[in-house]
C-alpha cells in the first residue's frame with residue numbers, strides 16, 4: 001500500500017453490541033420465536049449499529065476508522081465462520097441458493113437442529129464471553145459465503161460514519177478451531193491456513209472497494225500459550241500477514257492483540273507489513289526498547305485503558321506508558337486494552353449508586369472519554385494536565401473511603417491456619433456420607449436452577465417496584481419451590497434442589513446479600529449469543545451480616561424425605577462474574593468471600609442440610625493465558641474454595657459444579673478442590689471428558705453432564721443411555737453421578753420435563769446393566 005491513511009489517534013478495540021437496553025437480545029429472541037421476520041430483525045440490527053456509531057462519534061471518536069465495526073448478531077467467531085464458508089459438513093448443505101451462509105444458517109450453527117447439536121461453545125480467553133468453536137477438517141470448503149461485513153460498513157458509511165471493519169484474524173481463527181468429525185486423527189486446523197488466506201484477502205478486497213480505509217484483524221490467540229509449538233505459530237503469523245498485506249486492493253491493516261502481552265510473537269508481527277499493531281499495554285507491560293525499535297514505521301496502538309474492568313483509568317500511569325512508547329520514537333495512537341464488549345455502556349445510567357462509587361467507575365462510554373483525553377495527551381501533554389490530576393485525586397479518595405478496608409475482616413484472614421483449609425481424608429468422609437445419605441448407584445440430580453418462568457421474573461419485578469409485599473413475594477417463591485420439589489419427586493430424582501427461583505443471578509444474588517458489593521440496573525454484558533449477565537461491583541471488604549440461603553433451603557428440605565442440596569456460588573466465580581476491585585491481589589478478595597460462604601455452610605448444616613453444592617463454573621475462566629502464571633492462580637483459587645468448604649462435617653457431602661468441557665486443562669486443580677462430588681459439562685463434547693478422568697485416575701464422585709442445556713433440543717433416552725454407557729466404561733460406576741450439563745434456568749418447562757424424564761429413564765436402564 002502506498003499512502004497509508006493515518007490511524008485515528010483515539011479509538012476503541014470494540015464496543016458492546018447488545019444495545020443500551022438489550023435491543024439486540026429482544027430482536028434476536030423475537031426472531032427465533034417467529035414473532036418478527038428477517039426484515040424486522042435487520043431493521044433492529046441496523047438501528048443498533050447506527051446508534052452506536054452516532055454515540056461514539058459524539059463522545060469524540062470523530063476520525064475516520066476510529067469507530068470499530070464490531071456489531072455481531074451472536075458471536076464474532078461465528079461471524080468469521082459464516083464469512084469464510086466454514087460450516088461443518090455434519091449440518092448438511094447450509095448455503096442458500098446464492099451460495100451464502102445467511103442468517104438462518106448462522107442461527108442453525110449457533111443453536112443446532114433436531115438432528116444436529118450446535119457448534120460447541122467455549123470461553124473467549126480469560127473472559128466470561130463465550131464463542132462458538134469452529135470445526136475444521138480437510139473437507140472444509142473455504143470460500144466467501146457472506147457479504148455482511150461489507151454491508152455493515154456500507155450502512156454506516158451511507159449514514160456518514162467511516163467505521164473500521166473487524167474480523168477475527170486467520171491465525172486466531174484456526175487456533176481456536178477444533179478438528180471436524182470427519183478429520184483424520186491428529187489433524188490440525190492450522191494446516192488449512194493456505195486455503196483460508198485467499199478468502200480473507202477477498203474479504204479485504206471487497207472492503208477496500210466499499211471504501212474501508214482500515215480493517216482490524218483480531219489476533220488474541222497470540223497472547224496466550226497454545227498447544228501448537230511457537231515456531232509453527234510464528235510461521236503462520238508471518239505467512240498470513242505476508243499474504244494479506246500483499247493483496248492488490250485492501251484497507252490498511254491493524255492487528256489487535258488484546259488480553260495480555262504479545263511477548264515472543266511481537267518481533268514476528270513487527271516483521272510483517274501490517275500498518276498498525278495494537279498491544280495490550282494495560283495488562284501487558286510496555287515492550288522493551290529493543291522490541292519497540294522493531295516497530296518503527298508502524299503505528300503502535302497502545303491499549304492503555306482497560307476494556308475488561310470498570311475502574312476509572314489511572315491517567316497518570318497511562319500517560320507514563322504512552323511516554324515510554326513515544327520515547328522510542330514511535331507513532332503512537334491510544335485505545336483500549338480489549339474490546340469494551342466486556343463492560344456496560346454508561347455509568348451515568350446508574351443513578352441509584354452513590355455519587356462516590358460512580359466517581360470511581362468508567363464503563364464503555366467513559367472509557368471513550370479516557371481514550372480521547374490520552375490521545376490529546378500524546379499530541380500535547382499539557383492539554384491533559386487537569387484530567388490527569390482529577391483522576392489521581394479520585395483514585396486517592398477511593399483508597400481512603402469507608403468500607404474499602406474493614407479491620408475485623410483483615411484480622412480474621414490474618415489468623416487463618418492450614419487446618420482451616422483441610423477436611424478429613426476422603427475415605428472417612430465417604431463412609432460418613434454413605435451413612436447419612438443412603439444413595440443408589442448412579443445417583444441422579446440437577447445442577448440447581450429450574451426454568452425461570454415469566455411468572456417468577458414478573459413477581460420479582462413487582463416486588464422490586466413495591467407492587468407486592470415482601471411476604472407475598474416470599475410466598476410466591478415458596479409455591480414455586482414446592483412445584484419444583486414435587487416435580488423432582490415425580491420424576492424420581494435422588495438428590496433434589498429447590499430450583500433457585502429467588503435468585504435473579506447466581507452471583508448477583510450473593511452480591512446483593514453481602515457487604516462490599518453494589519449492583520447495577522442497566523449494566524448488562526453479553527455472555528453468549530443473546531444471553532447477558534449483570535456483573536456486580538465488588539469494591540470493598542466483604543462481610544455477611546446474616547444467613548442468606550438458609551430459610552429457602554430449610555423450607556425445601558421440609559417438603560421431602562430425599563436429601564436437598566444447599567446451593568452456593570463459590571468465591572472464584574463470584575469474583576470472575578463481578579467487576580472486582582483492582583487495589584489488592586485477587587486471592588485476598590477471594591478469601592474474604594470464602595469466609596462469608598464458610599459461615600453460610602455452617603448455618604446450612606445447622607438447619608439440617610446434608611448436601612451442599614458450591615458452584616465454581618468460572619474456575620477455568622480466570623486461568624491465566626500464560627502457563628508460567630497458572631500455578632500461582634490455581635493455588636489461590638483452589639485455596640479459597642477449600643477455605644469456604646473445609647469447615648463442613650465429614651457427613652456433609654460437598655458438591656461442586658463446573659460448566660465447560662476443557663476439563664483436562666485444570667484437572668489437577670479440580671482434584672485440589674477436594675469436593676466429594678464434581679459435576680461438569682460433557683454433553684456437547686459427547687463425553688470426551690471421561691478420557692481425561694480415566695487417565696488422571698480421578699477418585700471422587702463425578703457427574704459428567706448428559707443433557708446439553710444450552711439449546712432447546714431434548715436428548716432422547718437412547719442418547720442419554722449411550723452417553724452413560726460411555727461414562728461407565730471409563731469411570732468406576734460407584735463414582736458416577738447423572739445430571740445435566742448445567743442449571744435449567746434458561747430452558748422452558750416442556751423441554752426440561754421431557755429431557756429430565758429421559759435422563760431418569762436412561763439411568764434406570766444403565767443401572768439395571770450394572771452388576
Ligand code: MET
Pocket residue numbers: 447448449500506567615617657659742743744745
Ligand atoms: C453456570 S453454573 C449454574 C449453576 C447454578 N446452580 C444453576 O443451576 O443455575
Ligand SMILES: [Zn+2]
Pocket residue numbers: 447617657658659741742743
Ligand atoms: Zn453450570
